[in-house]
Amino acid sequence: MTTxxxxxxxxxxGLTAAxxxxxxxxxxxVVSKCYPTNSQTCQAQGGINAVLxxxxxxxxxxxxxxxxxxxxxxxxxxxxxxxxxxxxxxxxWLDDIAVPFSRNEQNSIAQRxxxxxxxxxxxxxxxxxxxxxxxxxxxxxxxNKIEFLNEYFLLDFIKEDxxxxxxxxxxxxxxxIIKIYAKSVILxxxxxxxxxxxxxxxxxxxxxxxxxxxYKNGATLSxxxxxxxxxxxxxxxxxxxxxxxxxxxxxxxxxxxxxxIDELKPRDEVSRAISEKLLKNEKVFxxxxxxxxxxxxxLLPQEKQLAKTFKDIDISKELLPIVSAAHYSMxxxxxxxxxxxxxxxxxxxxxxxxxxIHGANRLGGNSLLxxxxxxxKAGNSAFQxxxxxxxxxxxxxxxxxxxxxxILSNENIINVSKEKKEFGEKLFKSLGVFKDESNMKTLLxxxxxxxxxxxxxxxxxxxxxxxxxxxxxxxxxxxxxMAKLIAKCALERKESRxxxxxxxxxxxxEEFEKISIVKYEKEQDIISYEDAV
Amino acid sequence: xxxxxxxxxQEKTFVEEFEVRENKTLLENLVEIKQDKxxxxxxxxxxxxxxxxxxxxxVNGQERLACKTKxxxxxxxxxxxNYKVLKDLVVDSSKEEELLNKTNSFLHKKEDVNISIKDExxxxxxxxxxxxxxxxxxxxxxxxxxxxxxxxxxxxxxxYVDDKKEGDKLAILASxxxxxxxxxxxxxxxxxxxxxxxxxxxxxxxxxxxxxQSGFEDKSMQNYNSFNTGFDPMGxxxxxxx
Numbered sequence: 001m002t003t004x005x006x007x008x009x010x011x012x013x014g015l016t017a018a019x020x021x022x023x024x025x026x027x028x029x030v031v032s033k034c035y036p037t038n039s040q041t042c043q044a045q046g047g048i049n050a051v052l053x054x055x056x057x058x059x060x061x062x063x064x065x066x067x068x069x070x071x072x073x074x075x076x077x078x079x080x081x082x083x084x085x086x087x088x089x090x091x092x093w094l095d096d097i098a099v100p101f102s103r104n105e106q107n108s109i110a111q112r113x114x115x116x117x118x119x120x121x122x123x124x125x126x127x128x129x130x131x132x133x134x135x136x137x138x139x140x141x142x143x144n145k146i147e148f149l150n151e152y153f154l155l156d157f158i159k160e161d162x163x164x165x166x167x168x169x170x171x172x173x174x175x176x177i178i179k180i181y182a183k184s185v186i187l188x189x190x191x192x193x194x195x196x197x198x199x200x201x202x203x204x205x206x207x208x209x210x211x212x213x214x215y216k217n218g219a220t221l222s223x224x225x226x227x228x229x230x231x232x233x234x235x236x237x238x239x240x241x242x243x244x245x246x247x248x249x250x251x252x253x254x255x256x257x258x259x260x261i262d263e264l265k266p267r268d269e270v271s272r273a274i275s276e277k278l279l280k281n282e283k284v285f286x287x288x289x290x291x292x293x294x295x296x297x298x299l300l301p302q303e304k305q306l307a308k309t310f311k312d313i314d315i316s317k318e319l320l321p322i323v324s325a326a327h328y329s330m331x332x333x334x335x336x337x338x339x340x341x342x343x344x345x346x347x348x349x350x351x352x353x354x355x356x357i358h359g360a361n362r363l364g365g366n367s368l369l370x371x372x373x374x375x376x377k378a379g380n381s382a383f384q385x386x387x388x389x390x391x392x393x394x395x396x397x398x399x400x401x402x403x404x405x406x407i408l409s410n411e412n413i414i415n416v417s418k419e420k421k422e423f424g425e426k427l428f429k430s431l432g433v434f435k436d437e438s439n440m441k442t443l444l445x446x447x448x449x450x451x452x453x454x455x456x457x458x459x460x461x462x463x464x465x466x467x468x469x470x471x472x473x474x475x476x477x478x479x480x481x482m483a484k485l486i487a488k489c490a491l492e493r494k495e496s497r498x499x500x501x502x503x504x505x506x507x508x509x510e511e512f513e514k515i516s517i518v519k520y521e522k523e524q525d526i527i528s529y530e531d532a533v
Numbered sequence: 534x535x536x537x538x539x540x541x542x543q544e545k546t547f548v549e550e551f552e553v554r555e556n557k558t559l560l561e562n563l564v565e566i567k568q569d570k571x572x573x574x575x576x577x578x579x580x581x582x583x584x585x586x587x588x589x590x591x592v593n594g595q596e597r598l599a600c601k602t603k604x605x606x607x608x609x610x611x612x613x614x615n616y617k618v619l620k621d622l623v624v625d626s627s628k629e630e631e632l633l634n635k636t637n638s639f640l641h642k643k644e645d646v647n648i649s650i651k652d653e654x655x656x657x658x659x660x661x662x663x664x665x666x667x668x669x670x671x672x673x674x675x676x677x678x679x680x681x682x683x684x685x686x687x688x689x690x691x692x693y694v695d696d697k698k699e700g701d702k703l704a705i706l707a708s709x710x711x712x713x714x715x716x717x718x719x720x721x722x723x724x725x726x727x728x729x730x731x732x733x734x735x736x737x738x739x740x741x742x743x744x745x746q747s748g749f750e751d752k753s754m755q756n757y758n759s760f761n762t763g764f765d766p767m768g769x770x771x772x773x774x775x
Binding site: 034035037038039040042043096097098100101102103104105107125126128131132135136138139140142143148150173203204205237238239240302305306309310415416417418421459460461463465466467468469 | 542543558561564567568569572573575576577578579580581582583584585586587601619620623625626627629630633634638639640641643647648649650652653656657660661662663664689693696698699
């Protein structure tokens with residue numbers, strides 16, 4: 001089929017980009033491997049940063065400074081400035097399409113303080129901010145006649161020279177292959193922190209295959225070594241407890257009940273302080289017992305419920321054991337200020353984009369803002385691109401029918417769920433909060449071996465109806481490649497900066513005050529460094 | 534501890550028993566079964582924290598999110614009702630978009646108004662919906678009317694009708710009169726199963742009231758009479774009704 005604008009991914013980024021690019025006579029198609037409201041945006045509980053007219057003791061300058069400080073010098077001040085300046089308009093837009101932001105006594109949009117910020121800057125909808133934004137965007141997409149193709153899995157991009165002309169998908173329900181040709185393609189497929197299986201707060205859908213596909217088609221990836229570990233996930237289930245729990249006054253305490261870090265420091269520092277204790281087999285707890293129970297019920301109802309469900313703990317009366325877990329990927333497809341990538345007709349937004357805004361670390365409340373900000377740029381650029389772009393259908397692609405058949409007919413059966421569990425544990429251990437050369441080299445040999453083994457492997461389930469095992473197998477192959485790329489970039493950056501911490505190179509070094517770049521050239525991963533512009 | 538899981542593959546339905554761990558959630562147990570016992574077991578999951586709505590199944594006939602459900606001996610796990618089963622615990626829920634589209638549940642025209650804490654709270658519960666399809670599965674109306682708009686789409690309609698920002702409430706109310714609010718039997722199944730403690734039954738009652746106030750025909754009595762209550766005005770009590 002053909003469309004004007006193809007959006008891959010249906011989280012807040014994909015839906016915002018779709019709405020932004022939609023016009024009466026323009027066909028916009030959102031293709032997703034799940035249903036739109038299943039997307040990971042629904043998990044963003046905390047909020048979205050902005051300097052509004054009613055924000056007290058704050059300014060755009062302070063907002064820029066906080067964001068730049070957290071980036072540890074490897075973000076673009078100009079990009080940050082533009083995002084911060086537009087934060088007010090973004091909140092107004094969201095409020096205007098009916099996102100039900102929480103209000104204060106003065107009937108203004110309520111804001112609270114998050115880690116690493118100077119002011120109460122984070123707008124929220126109780127602790128369902130992402131969920132309510134995502135659902136409101138979905139409703140608007142339905143209103144605006146955006147087309148949805150749900151449960152379609154991305155197999156590859158359609159490319160000729162340096163131009164993207166569409167993408168190939170697998171219908172998860174039937175295993176049929178469809179090619180979608182488009183004039184503009186927007187990639188909004190999410191980040192890669194989800195590959196840390198069993199050690200991540202991310203959704204099971206966040207498996208990074210789109211990033212690897214676009215990389216192998218020639219897109220430039222950047223800053224992959226920067227993976228943020230959230231300080232507070234529930235021990236055992238890795239369920240995220242939002243930073244708002246600390247923002248509202250929650251403490252982190254050790255086994256003796258002593259606080260050991262300023263809870264509102266940037267996430268990397270808090271995560272390291274926690275991981276140091278965990279590595280010594282000590283426990284760490286989130287302590288909310290001193291907070292007013294009414295305040296917990298009012299502002300942290302979801303966290304209260306999650307602690308009860310997953311740990312059978314009442315956070316208003318008991319300590320909640322927590323661990324750090326892979327949470328957010330700062331790296332992704334490198335793009336310019338207008339969300340353009342190194343490939344023609346391809347635009348990128350959301351967590352899969354590296355727009356030189358977060359640098360080495362992202363502030364809480366800045367991801368939803370960047371998602372909407374960059375998605376509007378991507379939508380707008382994709383629309384502008386329609387003037388020069390054409391549909392091109394006579395492009396030869398891989399015979400995917402055959403490659404799926406080949407996978408199903410391989411002899412060596414593996415259990416993907418089991419392999420993923422081992423993979424996630426190894427990643428968390430060697431590519432986690434603390435990294436060093438020796439562990440990462442060992443990890444790379446394991447990844448190489450695994451990659452080779454997967455090439456000749458198959459799964460037990462051979463059915464052509466909703467073959468989830470096959471989808472997980474296809475995802476896993478790319479997750480393994482993604483892990484290799486992260487490890488290679490992390491090995492190369494022989495310093496510690498933001499979320500990237502090397503036990504063997506603990507200092508920040510001036511020579512590395514650059515973004516990392518990785519390109520696929522002649523089947524090799526070539527790493528270099530550039531200034532953030 | 535054992536549970537029973539309803540399987541559906543290659544057009545065959547059967548029930549299979551699995552050994553599970555008591556202190557784990559249903560979803561954690563399903564993942565472990567897939568890892569250690571049967572890699573072909575098919576189910577959906579996303580956020581593992583009750584926000585994405587894609588892991589809903591039925592436990593002993595009642596709709597639950599697998600990620601938030603603890604198990605008991607002999608629990609029977611089945612896919613949602615009212616949808617076609619694709620495989621094991623996965624159903625085809627592609628009707629969702631059509632239902633939301635038909636109810637016109639989105640902001641039509643933004644009113645320039647002040648929103649207070651109270652105004653925002655008015656739609657807080659309804660806007661917590663995660664579209665998990667549990668209410669749709671629990672609804673008995675689909676057995677007699679497959680075109681029924683259903684609980685979640687109607688709750689979403691109220692979410693916008695009650696939104697002070699909405700400048701065209703009539704457009705929404707007009708779209709939920711046919712196969713909508715008057716077709717509901719107010720049985721309350723949807724309210725009982727909602728993992729987000731939303732009360733679609735009350736929301737539908739509210740929409741009826743708002744519709745009548747806005748000049749739409751009140752069809753509640755008409756439906757009440759056409760519904761078999763067990764009392765036949767022409768011939769006395771019918772023991773086969775209820």
